[in-house]
Amino acid sequence: KELFDASISVVTPNKRANAGPAGRYSALKAAAREKDVVYGYETTVGAGLPVIGTLHDLVACGDTISRIEAVLSGTVSYIFNQLGGGKSFSALVLEAKARGYTEPDPRDDLGAIDIARKTLILSREAGFAIDLDDILIQPILPESLTKAPTVESFLSRLPEADASIDILVKAAASRGKVLRYVATILPDSASLSLMEYGPESPFYNLSDTDNLVMFSTVRYSANPLVVRGPGAGAAVTAGGVFADILKTAQSYL
Numbered sequence: 313k314e315l316f317d318a319s320i321s322v323v324t325p326n327k328r329a330n331a332g333p334a335g336r337y338s339a340l341k342a343a344a345r346e347k348d349v350v351y352g353y354e355t356t357v358g359a360g361l362p363v364i365g366t367l368h369d370l371v372a373c374g375d376t377i378s379r380i381e382a383v384l385s386g387t388v389s390y391i392f393n394q395l396g397g398g399k400s401f402s403a404l405v406l407e408a409k410a411r412g413y414t415e416p417d418p419r420d421d422l423g424a425i426d427i428a429r430k431t432l433i434l435s436r437e438a439g440f441a442i443d444l445d446d447i448l449i450q451p452i453l454p455e456s457l458t459k460a461p462t463v464e465s466f467l468s469r470l471p472e473a474d475a476s477i478d479i480l481v482k483a484a485a486s487r488g489k490v491l492r493y494v495a496t497i498l499p500d501s502a503s504l505s506l507m508e509y510g511p512e513s514p515f516y517n518l519s520d521t522d523n524l525v526m527f528s529t530v531r532y533s534a535n536p537l538v539v540r541g542p543g544a545g546a547a548v549t550a551g552g553v554f555a556d557i558l559k560t561a562q563s564y565l
Contacts, residue, residue, distance in 0.1 A: 442501070
């Protein structure tokens with residue numbers, strides 16, 4: 313806020329400001345408007361994908377958001393997109409870590425708090441009044457694993473989760489469906505949960521680190537608006553930040 317008060321524009325991929333207390337979020341937005349500076353945070357959700365911008369445009373044009381469903385973690389998406397292909401859950405976590413998709417501590421991805429922050433940002437940008445504690449979270453892993461004292465001990469114990477995850481994956485497959493970890497946002501609630509999707513759903517054919525955000529609105533009711541693409545990786549995130557920087561520079565011309 314001090315930067316805005318000094319008439320300095322800000323571009324950031326950091327989620328904590330917009331996913332903090334509601335009062336702080338409102339104060340930041342108000343300060344940026346008052347000083348007529350740019351607050352660019354497109355990459356807080358969806359890496360380089362135009363998720364925030366699309367949502368802003370929908371709201372600005374008078375559309376009403378009724379529901380948002382989204383896969384918001386490139387890391388978690390990568391893992392669940394590969395399940396059922398012969399590799400265990402724990403092996404896929406290690407593979408994602410080796411590829412640079414996870415945080416240094418994979419629990420930051422698998423613990424769902426990062427996804428919850430993104431969910432909160434989308435909720436607020438849609439005009440819904442919720443806080444982080446209001447989001448109902450179905451954990452991917454039991455607390456006994458996520459509370460391991462070190463990263464190394466967590467990774468060494470991760471195979472303990474393989475059997476339970478495999479049961480869920482096989483159960484979904486028996487119904488011709490796949491398993492995805494999805495944020496569901498409504499005007500009065502938000503949740504994170506494991507969901508099953510069949511071939512008729514856009515979530516069914518996700519691949520690699522894909523994120524997918526599906527906006528159901530008054531205008532996009534029968535056929536929701538979908539934004540999909542890579543949701544992890546330095547190149548796409550840097551590209552999104554650079555795009556925000558260019559927009560900021562253009563605003564001064």
